[in-house]
Amino acid sequence: MKSLKYLLPALAFLVLAGFFYRGLFLNPRTVPSPLIGKPAPVFELEELSNPTEIFATSDMLGKPALLNVWATWCVGCRQEHSFLMQLARSGEIQMYGMNLRDERPKALDWLNRLGNPYAKVAFDPDGMGSLDWGVYGSPETFLIDPQGIIVYKHLGPLGPQAWMEEFRPRIAAMQGGMQ
Amino acid sequence: MIPELGHVALACALCLAIAQGFFGLAGPIFNKPGWSAATKPVSVGHFVFVAIAYAALTYAHVVNDFSVAYVAAQSNLALPVIYRIAGVWGGHEGSMLLWALMLAGWGGLLGVYTKRIPLSLASKVLGVMGVVSVGFLWFTLATSNPFERLIPAPMDGRDLNPLLQDFGLVIHPPLLYMGYVGFAVAFSFAVAAMIEGKVEKEWARWVRPWTAAAWGFLTIGIALGSWWAYYELGWGGWWFWDPVENASFMPWLAGTALLHSLAVTERRGLFKGWSLLLAVSAFSLSLLGTFLVRSGVLVSVHAFATDPSRGMFILGMLVFFIGTALALYAWRAPQLAQKGGFAVLSRETFLLANNMLFVVATLLILFGTLYPLFLDGLGLGKISVGPPYFNTVFIIPTLPLVLLMGLGMHSTWKKTDWSQLKGKLWPFALAVFLFALIVPLVVYRQFGIMKFIGILLGCWVMAVAFIDPVRYWWRKKSLRGYSRTMISMAVAHFGVGLFVIGVTMVETYGIARDIGMRPGDTVTVEDYSFTLTGTRNVQGPNYSAVRGEVIVEKGGDEVTRLYPEKRTYLVQQNPMTEAAIHPRLHRDIFVAMGEPLGQGAWSMRIQYKPYIRFIWLGALVMALGAFFGMTDKRYHVRREDEVTEQAKPAAGGKLQEGTA
Numbered sequence: 001m002k003s004l005k006y007l008l009p010a011l012a013f014l015v016l017a018g019f020f021y022r023g024l025f026l027n028p029r030t031v032p033s034p035l036i037g038k039p040a041p042v043f044e045l046e047e048l049s050n051p052t053e054i055f056a057t058s059d060m061l062g063k064p065a066l067l068n069v070w071a072t073w074c075v076g077c078r079q080e081h082s083f084l085m086q087l088a089r090s091g092e093i094q095m096y097g098m099n100l101r102d103e104r105p106k107a108l109d110w111l112n113r114l115g116n117p118y119a120k121v122a123f124d125p126d127g128m129g130s131l132d133w134g135v136y137g138s139p140e141t142f143l144i145d146p147q148g149i150i151v152y153k154h155l156g157p158l159g160p161q162a163w164m165e166e167f168r169p170r171i172a173a174m175q176g177g178m179q
Numbered sequence: 180m181i182p183e184l185g186h187v188a189l190a191c192a193l194c195l196a197i198a199q200g201f202f203g204l205a206g207p208i209f210n211k212p213g214w215s216a217a218t219k220p221v222s223v224g225h226f227v228f229v230a231i232a233y234a235a236l237t238y239a240h241v242v243n244d245f246s247v248a249y250v251a252a253q254s255n256l257a258l259p260v261i262y263r264i265a266g267v268w269g270g271h272e273g274s275m276l277l278w279a280l281m282l283a284g285w286g287g288l289l290g291v292y293t294k295r296i297p298l299s300l301a302s303k304v305l306g307v308m309g310v311v312s313v314g315f316l317w318f319t320l321a322t323s324n325p326f327e328r329l330i331p332a333p334m335d336g337r338d339l340n341p342l343l344q345d346f347g348l349v350i351h352p353p354l355l356y357m358g359y360v361g362f363a364v365a366f367s368f369a370v371a372a373m374i375e376g377k378v379e380k381e382w383a384r385w386v387r388p389w390t391a392a393a394w395g396f397l398t399i400g401i402a403l404g405s406w407w408a409y410y411e412l413g414w415g416g417w418w419f420w421d422p423v424e425n426a427s428f429m430p431w432l433a434g435t436a437l438l439h440s441l442a443v444t445e446r447r448g449l450f451k452g453w454s455l456l457l458a459v460s461a462f463s464l465s466l467l468g469t470f471l472v473r474s475g476v477l478v479s480v481h482a483f484a485t486d487p488s489r490g491m492f493i494l495g496m497l498v499f500f501i502g503t504a505l506a507l508y509a510w511r512a513p514q515l516a517q518k519g520g521f522a523v524l525s526r527e528t529f530l531l532a533n534n535m536l537f538v539v540a541t542l543l544i545l546f547g548t549l550y551p552l553f554l555d556g557l558g559l560g561k562i563s564v565g566p567p568y569f570n571t572v573f574i575i576p577t578l579p580l581v582l583l584m585g586l587g588m589h590s591t592w593k594k595t596d597w598s599q600l601k602g603k604l605w606p607f608a609l610a611v612f613l614f615a616l617i618v619p620l621v622v623y624r625q626f627g628i629m630k631f632i633g634i635l636l637g638c639w640v641m642a643v644a645f646i647d648p649v650r651y652w653w654r655k656k657s658l659r660g661y662s663r664t665m666i667s668m669a670v671a672h673f674g675v676g677l678f679v680i681g682v683t684m685v686e687t688y689g690i691a692r693d694i695g696m697r698p699g700d701t702v703t704v705e706d707y708s709f710t711l712t713g714t715r716n717v718q719g720p721n722y723s724a725v726r727g728e729v730i731v732e733k734g735g736d737e738v739t740r741l742y743p744e745k746r747t748y749l750v751q752q753n754p755m756t757e758a759a760i761h762p763r764l765h766r767d768i769f770v771a772m773g774e775p776l777g778q779g780a781w782s783m784r785i786q787y788k789p790y791i792r793f794i795w796l797g798a799l800v801m802a803l804g805a806f807f808g809m810t811d812k813r814y815h816v817r818r819e820d821e822v823t824e825q826a827k828p829a830a831g832g833k834l835q836e837g838t839a
């Protein structure tokens with residue numbers, strides 16, 4: 001029995017290798033969120049630049065909207081930021097942000113320095129609001145339809161390709177459905 | 180023609196690696212000393228052929244032979260020659276070839292410098308190195324051939340990623356790989372010992388210098404990577420905890436634990452199982468890092484999507500090498516005979532604690548790095564845990580580690596007399612305690628618990644590191660006869676102290692200010708004032724840039740003028756931030772340009788970084804310590820002399836006893 005403990009490293013490694021094997025056949029960015037097709041979870045959080053203002057899920061209704069989860073410690077967020085700025089300038093869609101597990105001065109610095117693509121930003125320092133949204137990390141971007149149903153979720157930095165292929169057709173479908 | 184020659188040389192190298200693996204392992208098993216002896220020249224030949232292949236690829240880069248697909252992807256007519264040479268390892272195929280070159284290089288060195296090791300063990304070690312090399316050469320040839328032709332050849336290449344066009348990146352990967360791959364030697368020694376079924380004290384002595392060399396290279400490699408990220412990414416951060424960085428840091432942690440465990444195995448014949456397991460782990464984590472970075476499982480999905488065969492191949496290699504080694508471990512480790520024990524308070528206990536803390540740190544970081552993959556594998560989605568997690572789980576084991584380091588250095592083997600240890604160290608402890616209280620309160624007028632703890636621990640290690648060598652020197656007026664291993668330990672631990680001070684000062688007293696500035700605007704940070712005089716357009720060899728001029732003044736006197744740039748590289752069109760830095764040993768001033776805000780205004784990032792140089796200086800000192808330790812006499816005793824050497828009583832009296 002005593003020699004069994006020497007087997008532990010080998011067993012642990014086997015489990016690890018199993019995960020690696022699965023990992024090879026998973027595209028981490030296409031795992032669907034269980035929330036897709038469901039109403040967007042309700043949050044009421046302080047607005048980043050104006051702590052007295054409350055930003056709630058209901059503020060995003062009425063038009064197609066993007067909710068982008070970001071943080072200053074997140075390398076992927078930095079990467080996608082210039083694309084978000086482009087998108088905001090194009091006015092294609094109303095964009096909201098959720099600042100995850102961050103500090104307010106740092107997050108404001110970030111927006112001052114890199115530009116602010118968001119109409120409003122929810123400040124979520126302890127990650128409780130984003131937890132309801134099934135956010136595990138950042139960046140993540142949700143597409144929400146005018147009725148407040150989550151239509152799509154993108155994991156990782158958003159870029160032109162994902163925008164063309166995944167977001168635009170869905171937004172077009174929403175607008176088609178409304179007419 | 181030259182690329183084809185390189186391709187053939189690589190195939191020849193694979194054949195020689197197969198021969199090295201076969202004869203190295205079969206020689207001792209079938210008891211054919213001729214076969215065993217043949218592995219040594221074969222290992223050198225193996226290196227020569229990989230070197231020819233590598234030289235051929237370098238040549239293709241230097242002359243910009245765009246009919247080679249890899250060159251067309253990595254080079255450009257306007258690219259300066261130094262970056263063409265460095266561009267060889269700028270992409271996947273070339274960096275795998277560099278891996279193979281380093282591995283064959285370490286194998287060749289082993290072939291030359293193993294005369295004092297019994298042939299049967301040396302042959303097995305070389306055999307295992309050969310088998311590892313077979314894996315990597317086969318991988319390179321089968322899935323990542325850097326010599327593939329591109330017909331018709333394009334007129335110009337796609338250029339090297341601008342991030343990599345930098346001096347730091349010229350030297351960072353080779354050093355990092357030297358370290359990564361160098362752990363293959365310790366791995367091979369461990370596997371060979373497990374095949375033989377015995378681990379002697381001599382075994383540990385043979386592995387130690389190789390491990391120290393690999394560790395030293397890895398330390399410098401990681402430090403260079405951190406330095407590069409600091410000035411090139413334009414954020415002023417020095418560590419980001421991204422998977423690629425973690426992939427290099429985990430082998431370093433395991434390697435550090437291994438160095439300390441080997442000290443016990445060599446001196447006391449204990450911790451044999453630990454040493455084996457850590458030797459296997461250090462290299463396994465290097466392989467794991469390669470898998471994570473190269474397969475795209477964690478970082479970039481695109482690399483995988485274009486070529487799933489690569490990820491599968493590396494995973495197969497991973498399972499074969501690590502699986503076999505760990506299975507051997509499960510079989511052999513219980514049979515290892517260990518004699519002798521140690522008291523609760525002894526150097527062994529401190530080293531055991533060191534091992535435990537390093538292993539815990541490694542596992543926590545491994546878990547954090549792989550956590551996204553676990554959740555993904557269970558169908559729970561993708562995440563990134565981010566620096567808040569890593570900072571916490573790394574600081575928790577590090578604080579006791581640094582505290583115990585000072586005590587462990589001055590404890591003795593088998594049993595340590597507490598009152599003696601206390602008598603020796605309490606004046607230093609008191610002095611350091613007062614210093615750590617006074618400096619934040621008086622000099623900085625800003626006290627905090629992390630500031631206090633950081634300064635306390637860093638100064639503590641530095642203060643006690645050189646007690647013994649200084650006392651010895653005081654008595655004898657020379658360091659002759661003092662153990663070089665002990666000096667190397669003191670130096671390396673002093674480096675840890677420098678590092679801790681650097682991290683503490685930067686993280687607690689550093690100032691970062693992001694601000695919009697128009698020409699003529701002045702901003703004050705700490706005692707310095709920064710004035711943006713203006714911006715103008717400049718042309719580089721393969722980029723165009725906007726260059727700002729910032730005058731830095733202190734008390735009305737000009738300190739320096741800084742010229743941060745925002746570059747756009749012509750071929751790849753990525754914007755790049757070139758920060759301007761005014762470095763001094765005790766502080767850096769860091770100015771980077773952000774985005775244009777219109778009407779000549781720019782967002783500027785101005786940072787004051789106290790003692791940030793100590794972070795990299797500390798790492799350099801650590802590596803220096805490791806390299807110096809390799810010069811210890813006892814690693815260079817010839818085999819014939821070994822018997823007489825051991826028969827002699829340990830000379831040098833009490834001080835020699837501390838030899839670790």
